[in-house]
Amino acid sequence: MSIKTNELTHIYNPGTPFEKLALNGITLNIPKGKVTAIIGQTGSGKSTFVQHLNALLVPTSGSVDIENYHIQPGTKIKDIKELRKKVGLVFQFPEYQLFEETIEKDIAFGPKNFGTSEEEAVALAKKVLPIVGLDDRYLQRSPFDLSGGQKRRVAIAGILVLEPNILVLDEPTAGLDPQGAQEMMTLFMDLNKKQGKTVLLVSHDMEHVKDYCDHVIVFDQGKVKIESSVKEFFQHPEWMENIGINPPAIIRLKKMLNEKGFCIPDDVLEMDTLVKIVKEQVKTYE
């Protein structure tokens, strides 16, 4: 089932001097089994939005429908506890949330919290670790001895172990080395393609959005400014400029070339096509 929001509005600290309208009437339908990118400038409401998807935040007005759960103002967490198993939310820098003495314990914490027996939870932890690219030897190690990228894998394993149908990832590759980032994206793509998980990716990395996502939702000052397929989105450099997004390198290169008298069509988004076109245009006068 898809994720639907209807006129979702969230106000932080209502009625106080700190009152802040963070989401202003968001109506969206996020398709099941796809990879959807959520982008926008810092403070545009992206993080507030994703926290509604597993009811870490409850709407001030409007509603959210996910799986068989309906969340509206006043919804009590105890009525939707199972939702947190269905929607795995991975925060920015999730490694800061690791706390147990061993990696095994850290991963097993989630299932135990949902009533799985100790033994079973440990078995689940063992099963999930290879999915994030770490082997058995890590189980008894302290998560704090790992590098940043490895810690993040453990933190993500702690979410995957609950077998969520929907994965919401807030900047999952921030701070990783290029290969680490690519491996992480490959992991999410596998989870999407092979296990059919719906993936929502909050990202500032337009290269990732271009290469891995199906849909784009752009947030701007608490509202949805653009909803589009990825292919369509990247053919409109002017949309990106309007919302203060630095386009992928290939699109910036195209723009710079077109300003210097080259003529490169908007729908060229791949390097090999661009190489061919550029080659023809520099040799035109030979």
Added chain:
Amino acid sequence: MDAVNIKDLVFSYDEQHDTIKGISFVIPKGSYTTIIGHNGSGKSTIAKLMIGLLEAKSGTIEILGQKLDESTVYSIRDHVGIVFQNPDNQFIGSTVADDIAFGLENHCVPQEKMQAIIEESAAKVNMINYLDSEPTKLSGGQKQRVAIAGILAIEPEIIIFDESTSMLDPQGKKSINEQIKKLHEKKNVTIISITHDMEEVAQSEHVIVLKDGKVAMSGKPMEIFDKEEALHEMKLDIPFALKFSKELKKEGIFDKNECTLEGVVEALCQLKQMN
């Protein structure tokens, strides 16, 4: 005089495994140096060693000609600013303005000059409308901007950015990178930037590549990018502009490589005019 001169530096977090395994390098004064390396290669540890937050097991660190030790660490910190990856642990003031003021007070900036400096540096990072906000209530990217404003206000001679644009949106990152460049060019501030952004590396003057606690390579960006295979082995990548340039070279269009978009465009324009 060098901004940083590190000799045979060894450091261990647990007395058993060395994280920094004998590193030596020099960063010239007024240069723009990037430090790259895989996660866990020791980049952030080096940054913390350079400002005396960690103590080396052996080896020496000289900052602006002064040897770093217990007696010099505070005077050295007057000249070195650092912005960390995670801005959460860096706030002291109850408002953004107070937080920026804190650093200025520590540097004995007279009260009457403070307000102007605070406003100017907040404007540079696009946070002028948040001066009265509580830092803890800001988003991750906004916190990072405030931390950067705090450093811009002090204008230290050396600024270390430890992946400090990682939480920013692309536009924010671009504008911060422009601020960094301006500081470097106009005020001759030494910039040391720890980064995974290969486009930023291409713009810098000098690159130090760390691998497993050692210096694997150092040199000009193009010299480093030339060793593409070694970079891949170290989990690093080359910038898009260079990938594109290499394709054009394969096709016989380019005879030498470019590693920035500006360089690629310029070379293509020349070819177009020649033909």
